[in-house]
Amino acid sequence: MNYRLDIQYDGSRYGGWQRQKDTDNTIQGKIEDVLTKMLGTEVQIQGAGRTDAGVHAKGQVANFHADCEKSCEEICQYLNEYLPEDIEISKVSEAEERFHSRLNAKEKVYQYRIVSGIHKNVFERKYQCPLHETLDVNAMQEAAKYLEGTHDFKSFCSNKKMKKSSVRTIYSIEIVDLTQEIVITYTGNGFLYNMVRILTGTLIEVGRGRRKPEEMKGILEGCDRKEAGFTAPARGLTLLEVRY
Incomplete structure (x- = not known):
């Protein structure tokens, strides 16, 4: 299944969106860590925009592929329970299999x-x-x-x-x-x-x-x-x- 995440975050204390090798303090990294914990297998998400360190988002979009028995609402609830308070998943929804948050953005x-x-x-x-x-x-x-x-x-x-x-x-x-x-x-x-x-x-x-x-x-x-x-x-x- 291909899932779409609608995300908002205060980027003040993060090293940007993109996961980095020398720090775990990124938006992508935080979300992937929670998803990996939830699914028991490593998950990689694709973001629509690689916002810089300190930049915020009200309408970031990401997607990931996974086999999950939870509903979209349950995934959203799980993510928000374990993510820091300055990152919020506004919505989780099923996307078309070929949907890519960055490549399909107009x-x-x-x-x-x-x-x-x-x-x-x-x-x-x-x-x-x-x-x-x-x-x-x-x-x-x-x-x-x-x-x-x-x-x-x-x-x-x-x-x-x-x-x-x-x-x-x-x-x-x-x-x-x-x-x-x-x-x-x-x-x-x-x-x-x-x-x-x-x-x-x-x-x-x-x-x-x-x-x-x-x-x-x-x-x-x-x-x-x-x-x-x-x-x-x-x-x-x-x-x-x-x-x-």
């Missing part, structure tokens, strides 16, 4: 939150970038238009050894000024390593007046990480949704 939606006011919200502090600056949102919106569409986003990727195509399509970048907070929502068919955070850092530099909106075209054409802005902190980023 769109992913990420959101980045920036504190622009002088005060922080202590209850939201782990999910916002504490910039505390006034940014030119209109300039950021103008710059975002250059980044929408299908482009080679190599300049916005931290993986220097990447051999696969770095061409991706961003369907929309919405930037909303909420007075004390700026929210940037990215919707695309996929994102490279650190891509959303580098896009955000570059847009922040536009908002600070250090770059002009029209410079985005040259950054894309340069295909060089050094052309783009800084990598925004992980804490402000959340994977909102994966669409199939």
